[in-house]
Amino acid sequence: MSLIKKGISALLITGLIMSCDDDDYTPIEPVASSGGSIESLFSSFEVSSSGDGTIVTVTPLTVGVDSYVIDFGDGSTPLTALQGESATYDYSNVEASADYTITVTTKAVGQTDLTKSEDITVEHTVPSIDNAPSSPDFKRYNLLNIFTDAGSVGSAGTGGKAVVLESGNNLIEFSRLHSNIGEFALSGEVVAADAFYSGVGSNDIHFDVYSEFATGIDKLKITLVDSTNSTSHVMDDIELIDGEWTSLDFDLATDFSSPVSQFETILFELGSSGTANDHATITVDNIYMTRMTGSTILNGDFENGQDFWKWSTFTDGETNPFGSSSDGSNQDYDGVDTGSKTRGAKWSSSQSGGDLRTSSSRYAYQELNLVPGADYVLEYQYAIKDDSGTDPIGGRKIVGLILDGQYEDGADAVDNIGDNLGFNEGYVAEGKFSDTTDGAGTLVQIPFTANDSGEVAIMFYAVTPKDAYIDNVKVRSLNP
Template sequence: MSLIKKGISALLITGLIMSCDEDDYTPIEPVASSGGSIESVFSSFEVSSSGDGTIVTVTPLTVGVDSYVIDFGDRSTPLNALQGESATYDYSNVDASTDYTITVTTKAAGQSDLTKSEDITVEHTVQSIDNAPSSPDVKRYNLLNIFTDAGSVGSAGTGGKAVVLESGNNLVEFSRLHSDTGVFALSDEVVAADAFYSGVGSNDIHFDVYSEFATGIDKLKITLVDSTNGTSHVIDEIDLMDGEWTGLDFDLATDFSSPVSQFETILFELGSSGTANDHATITVDNIYMSRMTGSTILNGDFEDGQDFWKWSTFTDGETNPFGSSSDGSNQDYDGVDTGSKTRGAKWSSSQSGGEFGSSSSRYAYQELNLVPGADYILEYQYAIKDDSGTDPIGGRKIVGLILDGQYDDGADAVDNLGDNLGFNEGFVAEGKFSDTTDGAGTLVQIPFTANDSGEVAIMFYAVTPKDAFIDNVKVRSVNP
């Protein structure tokens, strides 16, 4: 059996020769008949593929033949070819791999037909698209990245093919959706209510899907599978655009067949009334969930170290926000006295900004999407060591502020510290938290009003020759 591969790797494959009688060609030796004509001789036929790999050309090797009848073995009408000609046929792309038997029969006046057959396998590799949608314009920590160009918390499962464009953009491809199901298996279960952090979730999910109707599907079905509870949440009859990326946004509470609380597998199928053509392929990108609007600070007690406070980019500066410390407040996040120190955030003199600013300065930063125009309070505790040292002008301090906007680069945020909705400079230096009354340091509360977009950021830094600390950062709505 010969193997003919379909796809990019199969382009311009030639010279795949098959003999039905022997491994090599059978020499053709013309034989003179008593009538002076040449007796028909059928040595073998050559098979080659081209184009997308299912385009197969058959060239018989004969003498003394007028024409041929070539049956490509897929129940289509056989093709005819004259002596010395070839016949080309394009097989279906529906199946990834299919076996066929090609049969060639010679025709010559006054002579018996000669027939030879050969079994072949045609394998089809879908040619991937060469374009991608724009990456999501969502700020750091406000997007749960299931699958985007930046990577994913999932991986292509059964039925999926990873595609990497020349630009480096990652896509995932699902084919033959007229019969198969595209399966995207996440590496971990997503719980909607806690998607970002305990108590901080999402109520929506986004997909970008590409289909060319001539080789794909026109309607899509998406299912979010919750194996833990044996539940499937379905959206059927999703209309796609032909030859364009379709952006899909769904509400987890209302758009699926039942409210989605958690899931770990995403299924892509042909919509119930949809049409699938050719290899029925779709390409998927940008599967993500957005953080719901709310004032909850993530890791406000710093028990998870620098998580959710760290910069992704800081031109000519330090992306680490602070030094983690075990010298935090004696109070936990709920205000209960634990009787001992908790974790906190710490700045040393070398990590300070302001008068002590350098490329090593550290700034803690976290974005919030608040209700536009609503009133809030930023609350936190701080402590500063009272050891001797050369103080900056005005004294050692911890600075907390609410930026009027959000920044991709920490350097831009530092340049715009004056563009804020409220701030506090704390100068009380009585030692570490454990040296202060009740081990709780100094409490700060900064009232502010959210801007028109609701997109703000909380930021902290220190200006001190000795260690300074913060703990238990919260943002509370004034009128919840």
């Protein structure tokens, strides 16, 4: 059995063409036939492939033959070729790999037909696309990456093929969707209501899908599978755009066959009324969920250290927001006295900003997407050590503020501290939380109104020669 692989386009006509030069060769006159015929000889035939692997060329090796009949073994009408010629046939691309028997029969006047057969395996190579959609443009912590250039919490499963463009962009390819199901299995379960953090979730899911109808599908079916509850959430007959990336955004509460509370597998199939052609391939990119609008601070009790407060970029500065500490408030996030210290955020003198700002200064930062024009209050507790030390001008302090916007670079945010919706400078220095009344430090509440975009950010920093702390940061809505 011959194994046909992807090759280079073949010339259909074979034979030998020779040229002669009058100075080197003497032409020979044709000799008249003495009658009779040459006995047909059929030694073998050659098989080669080209293109995507399914274009097969058959070249018989014979003597004394007028023509050939070539049956390519897939039920199609046999092809006829003259002596010295080849025949080329393009097999179906529906199967990734298929076995066929090619049969060649010679035809010559007055001669008995001669037949030879050969078993072959045709393997089809699906050509990958060479373009990608734009990457999502969302602020830090506002995007849950299921599969994007920014990273992934899943991996391609059955039916998925990884495609990496020259630019380094990663795509997923699903083929043979006439019968196959493209499966993308996440590494963990996504709970919509807690997708980002406990109590902070997402209402939507996004996909970018590419299909060329001549070789793909025109309508798509997406299923989010919740194996824990044996539930499948279906979105069927999604219309795609021929030869372009189609951007798809779905509401998890209303667009699927039932509200989506959680899932861990995504299935891609041919839509119920759709048409699949050729190798029926789609390419998928940018599967993600966005953080819902809300005032919930992530990791406001600092039990998870620096999570959700850390800068991704800080030009000529420190991306770490503070030093984690076990000297937090005696109250937990719900305001209950635990009788002992909890975790908190800490700044030392070398990490101070303001008048003491250096390249080692640390600034805690977290973005919120609020209801535009709505009223809120930023609340937190702070404590500052009262040990002796040389205070900066104005005294040691903890500063909390609400920035009127969001920033990619920490240096830009610090340079625009004055552009805020509210702030507080806390000067009470009575020692660590444990040294204060009830171990709760000083409570601060800063009322503010969200800007027109609703995109704001919370920032904290310290200006002190001694350690300072914050804990239990919250933003509450004041609107009924």
